Each structure stands twice: as structure tokens, then as C-alpha cells.
Amino acid sequence: MLKTQYDIVIIGAGPSGLATAIATALKLNLTILVIDQNSVDQQRVGENIPPETLLLIQQLGLKDQFLLDGHEPCPGFASVWGGENVGHNDFIVNPYGHSWRLNRHAFDMSLVTKAKSLSVDILWDTRFISANKVMRNNQVSYDLSLKTPAKDTYSVQAFFVVDASGSKANFAKGQKVKKRVDDKLIAIVRFATLNQAHKGKQVRIEATANNWCYHTLLPQQKVVSMLIAEPSDRKTLENKAYHAFKTHLEGTDWVGRQIRELELRDESYHTYLITSGMLEQVEGDNWIAVGDAAASFDPIVAQGIYKGLQHGILAAKVIISTFKQEETDFAYSDIVEKGYRHYLDNRAHIYQLEQRWPTNRFWQKRARIPHELTDSIS
Ligand SMILES: Cc1cc2nc3c(=O)[nH]c(=O)nc-3n(C[C@H](O)[C@H](O)[C@H](O)COP(=O)(O)OP(=O)(O)OC[C@H]3O[C@@H](n4cnc5c(N)ncnc54)[C@H](O)[C@@H]3O)c2cc1C
Structure with a gap:
């Protein structure tokens, strides 16, 4: 039975929202x-996910489950980027070992199951509509308006809100x-199942004249292939059942070489908008933003899940301190800001490595150094 009043309401059951719920519930008995x-x-x-993510998974009490869930190792990235030869970025000197190719459904379900085992309520198909800040007993709290699957509006009171x-x-x-x-980009993504098992373990990345592509084999004979492009190319790539997307991927030298070997079934296509950006304020009166809500990254760095879990674990410390009326020994906003600045430098470095098409808009735009970026505010 759902309550009409909670200590904490978390909007979003992705990695950052569920990590916040788990890390909080592991330490304090709150609704x-x-x-x-x-x-x-x-x-x-x-x-x-990068090798270090396992440390965060361990802090959430999920390492044993993670090692049972059939995720597969990824020894490194093999990319054609900045030249015609294949370059290798392996994890052999990383003290935490290799990175991982996730069975994404199993990973998500492990977070859901853990949260539920800690008495966290989860409502699916329920949309956050709006929030009113109100004072109760001289303390800030929020009245949230939610839309349920039956399209009814449901109201819930929260002492603390997490934007995930x-x-x-x-x-x-x-x-x-x-x-x-x-920055804004689009990703056209194809998920599919392979008819026959394949031994490839590396992620393949390839830069092309007006975009870049990514392809990797996943556990359970799944495969994901994607193209990262300018938002203005969306219609062309989606047209005629993604014809231009498929032709482009198959025609690439390195990524296409593996795709051409594979027999696919159960293909599904999705388009995602990708924003590189950060909130001007990531915490306020009894609220905090985590994961992509706080700061969102280009998938070239493959750090979104790591960041989501890291923010969730830190946000839980902020929440616990708020309920205990104590100070934290760190500044959450500063950590998020530093992480975002570091990401911008890293991203500029990666795009600047590709100099083969200096006059093409896609590469020109992304090679700008961070302080040259013209911020737009939305
Ligand atoms: C094409 C692509 C490839 C990527 N590849 C990688 C990769 O290989 N490795 C990696 O680490 N990261 C990758 N990322 C990034 C990663 O997916 C994100 O950084 C990560 O999912 C962020 O987690 P999150 O919990 O913050 O947000 P999300 O996973 O986006 O979860 C937000 C949740 O909030 C819910 N929601 C939104 N609005 C409302 C509302 N009004 N009411 C209720 N619920 C709401 C959504 O349904 C969603 O479930 C990739 C991203 C893209 C687009």
C-alpha cells in the first residue's frame, strides 16, 4: 500500500536514482x-562500464550479484580514430582489471531487487508532473503531483526530493x-540478437567524416551498434526504416567489417538526444540532482553509469546528514562541477585527436577547447 507521505521521493529509477535509494536505505531507516x-x-x-565501477557496485552491496549476473569482460577499446590504423586502448595496467560489457537488463534488475529488499517502494509508469515547495513545522518540504498509469493524478508529500x-x-x-x-548530439542505436555466438570482446569505435560509430557484442548473444551524429542529420538517418544508418554502419571499414560478418534478428532502433551540460545549481532546499540530471556527458567517455552510481552514493551522504542535522565533510556541488570540468577537457582532447576532416562541421564543433564553448542556457 503506497503512502501519501515519504521522507524521500526519488524521480527516476535509472542507475543514479536507484543507487541513491540503496545507499540511503543501507544506512538509515527512512521511507x-x-x-x-x-x-x-x-x-x-x-x-x-569502466573497471573502477566495481568499487561503487561493492559499496552498494551488489558485487556478489554482479559477478553472478553474466556480465562479460571487455579487455579494451579498438578504434580507428585520428588515422587509418587500428589503435588499442587496453586496461592491462589498470589495477582494477578490465572493463565490463553489461547484460543491461540483469544489471538494472539487480538494482531494483536490492532497493526493494531494503523496503524502498518503486512505482513504475508514473510520471512526475510538478512540485510545490511548502513549509511544514518550520521545515521545507514538497507536495509532488504524479500521473499514474490510469492517468489519475496522485499527490505525495516528500521531505526531501532527488532529481534523478x-x-x-x-x-x-x-x-x-x-x-x-x-553540446547536443544524437545517437541512433540498434539493439539486436545474433543468430550465432561470436567471440569478439573488444568495443569497436570508428571516426568517419561527419560522425562516429560504436559497436560491441554483449552477453546472451546480443549486440549494440550506434552512430553519433549532428541532430540535423536525424531525419536522413531515420528515413526509410533507418536505411542510411544501416548503409553507413555496414560501409565503415573497421566497425562495418565485424557487422558484415553477423547475422542479426530481433532488431530494434532507437534515437536518443545527447546533451553535454550541467545544472547551474545541483542542490537546494531539501533537494539534490544526481546522474545525468546533474551533469550529462557525451557517450564517447562511457562514464554515465559510473557517474550515476558515484553521485547516488554521495547524494545519500548529503541526505543522511540532512536528516541527522549534521554537516557533510565534502561539498557535493564542487565534486559534480569538478567532474564536469574534467569531462569537458577529456572530451576536447579526444575529439582533437581526429584531424582528418578539419573543415567538417561535426569535427570542428567538437574540437573546440572548453573555454571557447558558447554556452546556451535552457
Ligand atoms: C547512446 C548512448 C550510449 C551510452 N553508452 C554508455 C556506456 O556505454 N556506458 C555508460 O556508462 N554510459 C553510457 N551512456 C550514458 C548513460 O546511459 C547515462 O549516463 C545513464 O543512464 C544516466 O543514468 P541516470 O540514472 O542519471 O539517468 P537515466 O538512466 O536517464 O534515468 C532517468 C530515469 O528517469 C525517468 N524519468 C524522466 N523523467 C521523468 C518524469 N517526469 N517522471 C518520472 N520519471 C522520469 C526516465 O524514465 C528514466 O528511467 C550512454 C548514453 C547514450 C545516449
């Missing part, structure tokens, strides 16, 4: 509700917090 506008079975994107709603940051925007946006 927590997580809501998500989509269903528990939604197809989520993001399947490669992804890069749109729905709650923070409703509190009139603006987002600095440094």
Missing part, C-alpha cells in the same frame, strides 16, 4: 519512494534552475 515514467522492462542504453530524471532534470527545471548546455 523512500522511487517513481519512473516508464516500465520496469524499458530498454536502457549504456552497456560498457536524466538529462532533462525535470524537478530542478521546475524549481527554475537552468542548465548550461555545451
